[in-house]
Amino acid sequence: xxxxxxxxxGLLPGLRPRSTPRLPTLRHGAKSEPADPQIxxxxxxxxxxxxxxxxxxxxxxxxASSVSQNAGFVExxxxxxxxxxxxxxxxxxxxxxxxxRLEFGVxxxxxxxxxxxYEEALSNGMPTVVEFYADWxxxxxELAPDIYKIKQQYKDRVNFxxxxxxxxxxxxxxxxxxxxxxxxxxxxxxDGNEEGNVVGRLPKxxxxxxxAALANGEPTIPHSRVVGQYxxxxxxxxxxxxxxxSHG
Numbered sequence: 519x520x521x522x523x524x525x526x527x528g529l530l531p532g533l534r535p536r537s538t539p540r541l542p543t544l545r546h547g548a549k550s551e552p553a554d555p556q557i558x559x560x561x562x563x564x565x566x567x568x569x570x571x572x573x574x575x576x577x578x579x580x581x582a583s584s585v586s587q588n589a590g591f592v593e594x595x596x597x598x599x600x601x602x603x604x605x606x607x608x609x610x611x612x613x614x615x616x617x618x619r620l621e622f623g624v625x626x627x628x629x630x631x632x633x634x635x636y637e638e639a640l641s642n643g644m645p646t647v648v649e650f651y652a653d654w655x656x657x658x659x660e661l662a663p664d665i666y667k668i669k670q671q672y673k674d675r676v677n678f679x680x681x682x683x684x685x686x687x688x689x690x691x692x693x694x695x696x697x698x699x700x701x702x703x704x705x706x707x708x709d710g711n712e713e714g715n716v717v718g719r720l721p722k723x724x725x726x727x728x729x730a731a732l733a734n735g736e737p738t739i740p741h742s743r744v745v746g747q748y749x750x751x752x753x754x755x756x757x758x759x760x761x762x763x764s765h766g
């Protein structure tokens with residue numbers, strides 16, 4: 519029986535061992551190619567120039583971002599607007615104070631200071647209301663606000679004259695108009711003729727209607743020779759008429 523010679527590794531003759539494929543070796547510092555061509559390589563790290571440029575872009579976008587954030591909020595008024603508001607408030611307060619004073623705080627002295635001089639009233643061709651008064655007359659002071667209001671309404675059509683009974687200059691006028699009590703109001707037409715008079719504390723409507731009659735050129739006044747009498751039932755009474763030199 520023939521002996522079969524054994525080959526290397528005990529393989530049969532004519533059969534060679536299959537060679538194992540070698541994997542490529544990487545050199546030091548070389549980059550490997552991605553195994554899957556669909557996977558993109560990661561981007562390289564940013565350079566210093568790119569970092570600086572990115573920061574400048576972010577800084578330039580901050581104002582627009584802050585504006586958009588503040589767009590939904592109401593801005594408070596600046597100092598100039600506050601100053602204007604304060605000035606308007608002060609002006610309104612002063613106007614309110616003055617209007618209140620004109621309505622409730624007009625003094626007899628204020629009324630006398632704005633009166634038309636008697637000589638001028640007799641020569642300017644307008645009807646005239648002459649009030650004989652005194653600084654110490656309580657009724658005169660009480661009527662001052664009402665007289666002032668009517669005067670403001672008719673001052674362009676009627677003269678308003680005030681003669682102080684304590685001034686000896688008006689002795690002749692006191693006798694001429696028969697002044698025995700104050701306040702005494704004489705109503706004169708445009709020629710200086712007396713149409714009537716009233717004495718004492720009277721309703722404001724009486725005085726207003728008499729002045730309106732003068733302004734309209736009517737020959738008589740609706741309320742004449744009235745002495746301190748109210749028209750309302752609640753306060754209907756006659757005030758005592760006293761001599762102007764003894765009135766206190």
